[in-house]
Amino acid sequence: MGLLGVCVYLTQAKQAIYFLLFLLFCNKTDTTLRYSLQEELAKGTVVSNIANDLGLDPKLLSQGKAHIAGEDEEQYFQINKNTGTLYVNERIDREHICGQMTPCLLFFQLIVENPLQMHHGEVEILDINDNSPVFPQKEIVISVPEQAVPGAKFLLERAQDLDVSINAVQNYQISSNNHFRLDVQTGNDQSKQVEIVLVRQLDYEKTRTMLLQFTAIDGGEPRRTGTAVILINVLDNNDNPPVFNQSVYKVKLFEQNEVNYVALRVTATDLDDGPNGDITYAFSHFSDVMGRIFKVNNKTGEIIVAEPLDFEDVNIYQMEVEARDGGGLTSFCKVIIEIADVNDNPPEIILKSLKTSVPENCLPQTVVALLNVKDRDGGGNGDIRCSIKGHQPFKVTSSVKNFYHLVTNGKLDREREPEYNITITAIDDGSPSLSSTAVIHLQIADINDNSPVFSKASYIMHIIENNNPGALIGSVMATDMDTSENAQVFYSVTEEIVNGFPLSHFVTINSDSGNIYGVKSFDYEQLKEFAFVVQARDSGTPTLSSNATIKLYIIDQNDNSPTLLHPSPNDSSFSAEIVPKNAEAGYVVSKVIAVDADSGQNAWLSFHLLKSSDPSLFSVGVHTGEITTVRGITEKDSNRHTLIVIVKDNGRPSLSTTATVKVVVAENLSGSHLEIVEEDSTDIFDSQLTIYLIISLAVVTFLFLTSVMMLLIFKICRIKKSKHPSVLDDNLRSSNIISFRTSYLDSLARGTIQQGYLQEVHPHNPAKANSSTVKEQVTPHELLIDFNHKNEFLQDHQPAANAIPPSHSSYQRVQAILTRPMSTDWQEG
Numbered sequence: 001m002g003l004l005g006v007c008v009y010l011t012q013a014k015q016a017i018y019f020l021l022f023l024l025f026c027n028k029t030d031t032t033l034r035y036s037l038q039e040e041l042a043k044g045t046v047v048s049n050i051a052n053d054l055g056l057d058p059k060l061l062s063q064g065k066a067h068i069a070g071e072d073e074e075q076y077f078q079i080n081k082n083t084g085t086l087y088v089n090e091r092i093d094r095e096h097i098c099g100q101m102t103p104c105l106l107f108f109q110l111i112v113e114n115p116l117q118m119h120h121g122e123v124e125i126l127d128i129n130d131n132s133p134v135f136p137q138k139e140i141v142i143s144v145p146e147q148a149v150p151g152a153k154f155l156l157e158r159a160q161d162l163d164v165s166i167n168a169v170q171n172y173q174i175s176s177n178n179h180f181r182l183d184v185q186t187g188n189d190q191s192k193q194v195e196i197v198l199v200r201q202l203d204y205e206k207t208r209t210m211l212l213q214f215t216a217i218d219g220g221e222p223r224r225t226g227t228a229v230i231l232i233n234v235l236d237n238n239d240n241p242p243v244f245n246q247s248v249y250k251v252k253l254f255e256q257n258e259v260n261y262v263a264l265r266v267t268a269t270d271l272d273d274g275p276n277g278d279i280t281y282a283f284s285h286f287s288d289v290m291g292r293i294f295k296v297n298n299k300t301g302e303i304i305v306a307e308p309l310d311f312e313d314v315n316i317y318q319m320e321v322e323a324r325d326g327g328g329l330t331s332f333c334k335v336i337i338e339i340a341d342v343n344d345n346p347p348e349i350i351l352k353s354l355k356t357s358v359p360e361n362c363l364p365q366t367v368v369a370l371l372n373v374k375d376r377d378g379g380g381n382g383d384i385r386c387s388i389k390g391h392q393p394f395k396v397t398s399s400v401k402n403f404y405h406l407v408t409n410g411k412l413d414r415e416r417e418p419e420y421n422i423t424i425t426a427i428d429d430g431s432p433s434l435s436s437t438a439v440i441h442l443q444i445a446d447i448n449d450n451s452p453v454f455s456k457a458s459y460i461m462h463i464i465e466n467n468n469p470g471a472l473i474g475s476v477m478a479t480d481m482d483t484s485e486n487a488q489v490f491y492s493v494t495e496e497i498v499n500g501f502p503l504s505h506f507v508t509i510n511s512d513s514g515n516i517y518g519v520k521s522f523d524y525e526q527l528k529e530f531a532f533v534v535q536a537r538d539s540g541t542p543t544l545s546s547n548a549t550i551k552l553y554i555i556d557q558n559d560n561s562p563t564l565l566h567p568s569p570n571d572s573s574f575s576a577e578i579v580p581k582n583a584e585a586g587y588v589v590s591k592v593i594a595v596d597a598d599s600g601q602n603a604w605l606s607f608h609l610l611k612s613s614d615p616s617l618f619s620v621g622v623h624t625g626e627i628t629t630v631r632g633i634t635e636k637d638s639n640r641h642t643l644i645v646i647v648k649d650n651g652r653p654s655l656s657t658t659a660t661v662k663v664v665v666a667e668n669l670s671g672s673h674l675e676i677v678e679e680d681s682t683d684i685f686d687s688q689l690t691i692y693l694i695i696s697l698a699v700v701t702f703l704f705l706t707s708v709m710m711l712l713i714f715k716i717c718r719i720k721k722s723k724h725p726s727v728l729d730d731n732l733r734s735s736n737i738i739s740f741r742t743s744y745l746d747s748l749a750r751g752t753i754q755q756g757y758l759q760e761v762h763p764h765n766p767a768k769a770n771s772s773t774v775k776e777q778v779t780p781h782e783l784l785i786d787f788n789h790k791n792e793f794l795q796d797h798q799p800a801a802n803a804i805p806p807s808h809s810s811y812q813r814v815q816a817i818l819t820r821p822m823s824t825d826w827q828e829g
Helices: 002-009 012-028 050-054 058-063 094-098 288-293 691-721 727-733 766-770 780-796 810-819 824-828
Strands: 032-038 046-049 067-070 077-079 085-088 104-112 117-126 139-145 153-155 169-174 180-186 192-198 209-218 225-235 248-254 261-265 280-284 294-296 302-305 316-324 330-340 348-354 367-374 384-388 394-398 403-408 420-428 435-442 458-464 472-475 489-493 507-509 515-518 529-538 545-555 563-566 577-580 588-591 593-595 605-612 618-620 626-629 640-649 656-666
Touching: 032 046, 032 050, 046 050, 050 058, 050 117, 067 077, 077 104, 094 104, 094 117, 104 348, 153 330, 169 180, 169 192, 248 261, 261 330, 280 294, 288 294, 288 316, 294 316, 348 435, 367 384, 367 420, 367 435, 384 394, 394 420, 458 472, 489 507, 563 656, 577 588, 588 656, 593 605, 605 618, 618 640
Parallel strands: 032 117, 139 225, 248 330, 458 545, 577 656
Antiparallel strands: 046 085, 067 104, 077 085, 104 117, 153 192, 169 209, 180 192, 209 225, 261 302, 280 316, 294 302, 316 330, 348 367, 367 403, 384 420, 394 403, 420 435, 472 515, 489 529, 507 515, 529 545, 563 593, 588 626, 605 640, 618 626, 640 656
């Protein structure tokens, strides 16, 4: 107070400096006062002397216009400005203010206007035993089967007491009897569970009903009691009580759930049949308040919200549900309903102190107003942020909990701006956030910005190939926390090169909606994926922007049929696969090889035999494409076969291609002769030959016979002249019959067909050689197949010089003789 006296007598120039120092000192010395008193005290009861507790001069309270500001609508406390005494101003009912909550606290603020000071205070309201225990029902009905054995327990409804702690219910009693005793157990949460225990079995024929007095006793001084009557009905032959599938049901509801919303469903089962197994549900240990808010369906066990829930009133409900069967047996389960807070209460701004004007030369941090901001929501929904809207030389600073100072934050110029409408916004941290505003009109001004933000830093999009140009690929969205033009977002793509073309050749974006469209039709086989950047910019000044990366994947479509690699569909040669006549079951004839340009399951290929001249002889591996014999070849089988194999992919729909495989069955090349059995296929070759074909066959036949005759004559002459057999003679003697096949193939496109003949040469019987006859005519197709296969085999198994492998066929041995250099004996012959 000495400092205040000095300030009064200082010069006008020094007063401002000392006043600022005093305000800073006062802000540092804010003190929280704590008191406690019992409820129901008379109005005017003295709580304490605040001036003494704070060490203040009572004159400061009277001169500074001190007053008490409470956080509730009722002004429970008031201060005597002359003496500094804090006294009770209104009747205080702890049960009305706090219910079952402990401790019960009332908060107030002592505000001194001049100079501005604020002191926070709290008063703990102590409970007195002013409420008696009360049972929800005056008559408690319990049904006990006569076959219930001693020790059976039956749960009783507890009494309710609005008092707390020791003043609440502490014990229970029942009247003296020969059949039941009372069992009271205390849980971990200090709640009482009351049961009556059967000590002596009942006899339905002797006793059908019994009345017991049930008394609840609290622990206050003096003690208070509440009574109810227990009506015991003795039942006959119902030995299975209902059983809940859970002993405790828990559910969490939002406070804004609609009326008639089904919160949960309890379920109990009874092993009894008939009426004894019919279960009805009802609330037990239930207050009138909860009875209005919740209803239970007595048939289904559904608990329904009957009235709107409010987290700010009650945030948790605990109740018991009774399941009773038709015979009167009951069981209980506990239901806990937690109310989740929804941000449904905006902050409330209360002006506690306000200056209507400040000088234009006031210093920064000058207090303009004292605000009390509070939010009824809990948790993060009740956390509040205060700010000033616009560009003004003011700011809001926090002092103690829920109190804010509006102070100057820059130089003021009355000539330039004579007055300000200061809008203070309080925003909570809920989702979505709620806010409230207060406008302060001050005789003597406020800033903000945000950039667009994409919902994701990167997007993954897909489009199926072969799309229509202009098809929608996907959409991006960026939000801007600003308002008006600053929140208006426009989209664009950053131009770059993709696969040798500008990005605009592939995609475009709607600048307003953010929809991305395909400019062209995509082909998965040419372009599988690419990435590009989308920019979102707002309309503010300066323009703010942000980027997001788009990864676009082209989805394969089954638009490619399988491609044959073998047999090649472009091969114009007339070829076939040769199978020995003695081939057994499982002999690999050929293999169809195909590929698919698609990917994934669209490229999974399967092979199937579409058509065969003899379906019982050949089969195709579904996954391998190998053509194998199903059984051994018999004499009755045809020597020439045509197989059509279809190759399918696994797409939807499936695409396919076919391969034609021709198979010729030839006699095994072993023993003393080579025999080729041929069979005409009227379905493959045309039987009508032109005159040119007949002439060609005659020429080929003549050339073949002439060659064979000259070779035989030359050989006979050589044998006669040679004293020692040559290597050629040894080779010729190793087989009784040597078969020669000559082939001539003209262009198949022009229809020229070769002619082949098989001759038998007996080296020791020239006469037979001279009388060689044509045994069999060979078609051009077969001659080409046979010649190609034999020629390829000789090239792949070329013997060493002057050597003829004995394991080769007679045909190969003759070829080796004809292709090796002639020996000296041969030259001499």
